Amino acid sequence: xxxxxxxxLVALLLTTLAALAGFVPAGAADDDPGLRVAISSxxxxxxxxxxxxxxxxxxxxxxxxTWSAVxxxxxxxxxxxxxxxxxxxxxxxxxxxxxxxxVDPGTFDEIGDLAPGQTAAFxxxxxxxxxxxxxxxxxxxxxxxxLATDDTGNRSPTALARATTFLPLVSAATExxxxxxxxxxxxxxxxxxxxxYTDPEGLLTAVGPGGRLRNLLDLAGxxxxxxxxxxxxxxxxxxxxxxxxxxxxxxxxxxxxEQKAAAATFLADxxxxxxxxxxxxxxxxxxxxxxxxxxxxxAGSLQGAIDRATEAALATHQLSGRRVTWPTRDGVSGDLLxxxxxxxxSPVIVTPRSLPDWEPRLGSLVQRETTSGPVPLLxxxxxDGDPAGxxxxxxxxxxxxxEASLAVLERAIDPESRADAVVVVDPTWDPGADWATGELSTxxxxxxxxxxxxxSLLTRSLATYDGTVPTTARARPISRAQxxxxxxxxxxxxxxxxxxxxSEGFDAALARDAAExxxxxxxxxxxxxxxxxxxxxxxxxDELDKITIEAPSSVTLSSSKGGFPLTIRNDTEEEIRIGxxxxxxxxxLTIPAVEPVSVAAGxxxxxxxxxxLGNQRTTFLTAHLATDDGQTVGAxxxxxxxxxxxxxxxxxxxxxxxxxxxxxxxRRFHRRRTGAPTAPSxxxxx
Numbered sequence: 001x002x003x004x005x006x007x008x009l010v011a012l013l014l015t016t017l018a019a020l021a022g023f024v025p026a027g028a029a030d031d032d033p034g035l036r037v038a039i040s041s042x043x044x045x046x047x048x049x050x051x052x053x054x055x056x057x058x059x060x061x062x063x064x065x066t067w068s069a070v071x072x073x074x075x076x077x078x079x080x081x082x083x084x085x086x087x088x089x090x091x092x093x094x095x096x097x098x099x100x101x102x103v104d105p106g107t108f109d110e111i112g113d114l115a116p117g118q119t120a121a122f123x124x125x126x127x128x129x130x131x132x133x134x135x136x137x138x139x140x141x142x143x144x145x146x147l148a149t150d151d152t153g154n155r156s157p158t159a160l161a162r163a164t165t166f167l168p169l170v171s172a173a174t175e176x177x178x179x180x181x182x183x184x185x186x187x188x189x190x191x192x193x194x195x196x197y198t199d200p201e202g203l204l205t206a207v208g209p210g211g212r213l214r215n216l217l218d219l220a221g222x223x224x225x226x227x228x229x230x231x232x233x234x235x236x237x238x239x240x241x242x243x244x245x246x247x248x249x250x251x252x253x254x255x256x257x258e259q260k261a262a263a264a265t266f267l268a269d270x271x272x273x274x275x276x277x278x279x280x281x282x283x284x285x286x287x288x289x290x291x292x293x294x295x296x297x298x299a300g301s302l303q304g305a306i307d308r309a310t311e312a313a314l315a316t317h318q319l320s321g322r323r324v325t326w327p328t329r330d331g332v333s334g335d336l337l338x339x340x341x342x343x344x345x346s347p348v349i350v351t352p353r354s355l356p357d358w359e360p361r362l363g364s365l366v367q368r369e370t371t372s373g374p375v376p377l378l379x380x381x382x383x384d385g386d387p388a389g390x391x392x393x394x395x396x397x398x399x400x401x402x403e404a405s406l407a408v409l410e411r412a413i414d415p416e417s418r419a420d421a422v423v424v425v426d427p428t429w430d431p432g433a434d435w436a437t438g439e440l441s442t443x444x445x446x447x448x449x450x451x452x453x454x455x456s457l458l459t460r461s462l463a464t465y466d467g468t469v470p471t472t473a474r475a476r477p478i479s480r481a482q483x484x485x486x487x488x489x490x491x492x493x494x495x496x497x498x499x500x501x502x503s504e505g506f507d508a509a510l511a512r513d514a515a516e517x518x519x520x521x522x523x524x525x526x527x528x529x530x531x532x533x534x535x536x537x538x539x540x541x542d543e544l545d546k547i548t549i550e551a552p553s554s555v556t557l558s559s560s561k562g563g564f565p566l567t568i569r570n571d572t573e574e575e576i577r578i579g580x581x582x583x584x585x586x587x588x589l590t591i592p593a594v595e596p597v598s599v600a601a602g603x604x605x606x607x608x609x610x611x612x613l614g615n616q617r618t619t620f621l622t623a624h625l626a627t628d629d630g631q632t633v634g635a636x637x638x639x640x641x642x643x644x645x646x647x648x649x650x651x652x653x654x655x656x657x658x659x660x661x662x663x664x665x666x667r668r669f670h671r672r673r674t675g676a677p678t679a680p681s682x683x684x685x686x
């Protein structure tokens with residue numbers, strides 16, 4: 001007998017003994033064997049008597065050793081889950097992915113040897129009669145387990161790797177349940193202190209052919225429009241548009257025309273996908289709303305900046321939709337929900353961890369009463385456990401069908417149930433370029449599934465959640481120091497906006513600067529977030545410092561009235577319109593303000609200011625630039641103004657002297673014309 005046949009028989013004997021013992025634990029024989037499994041296809045999508053179950057996928061050896069005699073087995077329990085609570089408890093307990101291995105000859109796949117870094121495909125086909133299921137209606141966890149022999153010759157009956165999904169078995173419902181897939185598109189990159197993106201190459205890759213965001217958008221577009229809902233971060237629209245136009249990029253990066261075209265195509269496709277689906281719009285760059293709620297004295301102006309940045313991005317890209325807030329999993333409290341209530345039609349995305357008394361029978365959309373009124377909540381009921389295997393289009397499809405199946409069973413028992421099937425996709429997930437093999441759209445063809453959008457669900461009567469909500473959030477928001485820096489950006493930006501002639505674009509840019517430093521991403525890198533916020537606050541101040549006023553150190557008037565020059569210097573890249581206020585050291589002296597004037601970018605303008613000192617001989621004036629609403633801009637300049645007027649006595653003396661001179665000249669002139677002849681002169685003797 002060959003050694004290969006012996007190995008197969010020994011492995012078969014071990015797995016048979018394990019199966020006879022009942023459920024096989026799905027733990028690992030090795031701390032980290034390095035094997036990874038992904039399910040590529042599952043047929044059928046719904047379990048049915050007489051239908052063979054076929055599962056395909058791949059096994060990847062990520063370790064530095066060779067695994068030999070690798071085998072793939074289908075695993076399924078005899079009885080299904082019938083409630084979501086059973087699934088949740090199984091996930092948390094780590095038992096969801098256990099079951100009975102099907103070890104009958106011909107039902108498992110002999111993969112062979114896997115060298116380090118190697119990937120191999122598997123296919124297992126099990127007739128319905130050999131599954132060993134009861135045939136009861138519900139959701140059957142079904143998966144694959146990998147057995148192998150290590151490089152020392154040891155082989156354990158315990159699975160070294162696994163992947164699991166769900167296979168529903170349910171008869172057609174009298175009334176289909178609402179189902180929707182929620183597609184989030186968030187901005188993965190950000191701008192650093194200098195204003196350039198920190199990972200533009202990564203964003204270019206993500207939106208280019210075969211990239212994560214490109215794959216996600218293509219998969220989303222394959223689903224029925226009525227069953228797809230989209231959540232968009234406006235920062236992603238602006239960021240991709242910047243890539244396509246070559247803005248805010250480090251000088252070292254050279255983008256090809258093909259990359260720019262790919263970015264522009266992605267942006268156009270994303271907008272074409274979102275517009276007809278009534279998108280839900282996040283605040284610009286997904287702000288840390290918990291930080292804003294914790295600092296009410298700063299929240300008003302900062303929320304205003306977020307709104308301006310959001311509205312500017314939507315207007316630029318001609319997109320409209322319902323505003324939505326997405327706090328983090330542990331970042332929700334009762335006070336936060338009250339503060340986020342707004343006008344009552346802006347939902348908040350939460351998880352069951354924030355609503356511990358929530359049940360699927362209430363539906364994925366509920367409303368919570370607050371002191372400010374009811375606020376709608378979308379419950380993202382994703383499992384909190386550690387799902388086995390890599391996420392794939394197949395697992396997403398089967399999750400949607402399982403949610404719908406459980407909703408059917410729930411409604412059959414409870415006629416008042418509002419259970420539905422709303423699945424929120426992980427925004428960081430990459431479905432891969434070959435996502436079409438999963439045929440996600442087939443899930444909506446099930447007889448008990450009714451494709452429905454989130455907006456459609458929201459317009460229906462919502463159940464009220466009156467259970468508990470955490471009094472305090474467990475998450476730690478970004479620091480108050482970072483919010484203070486953002487407030488400085490807003491304040492200085494407001495001043496700049498009031499003096500810049502064409503301020504609309506400039507105002508939107510500064511609002512974006514402030515909104516970006518409020519992003520929830522900075523919780524993961526607090527020093528960097530504070531550094532960016534402080535740098536932008538200084539930058540806004542530097543712009544104001546480029547606008548100055550100059551005056552002579554001293555001015556001497558020839559009388560009590562006169563004029564003197566003041567020069568406004570504009571070293572910014574924008575045309576400004578600004579006035580001048582003058583204050584005197586003598587409170588009795590009133591000087592009218594100088595009307596605002598326009599100064600082009602990079603130019604100087606000199607004004608002549610008239611003043612009447614009256615009886616004052618000298619005074620000190622302070623000149624500062626001012627906006628229309630009286631805000632001062634930049635540093636003031638102080639100088640002395642004095643009058644050179646002469647006293648009355650001196651004027652009389654000077655007048656008398658002038659008269660005396662005139663009389664003397666007149667007498668001499670008269671004497672020359674009428675005087676006697678004089679004797680001739682004689683020369684002196686030698």
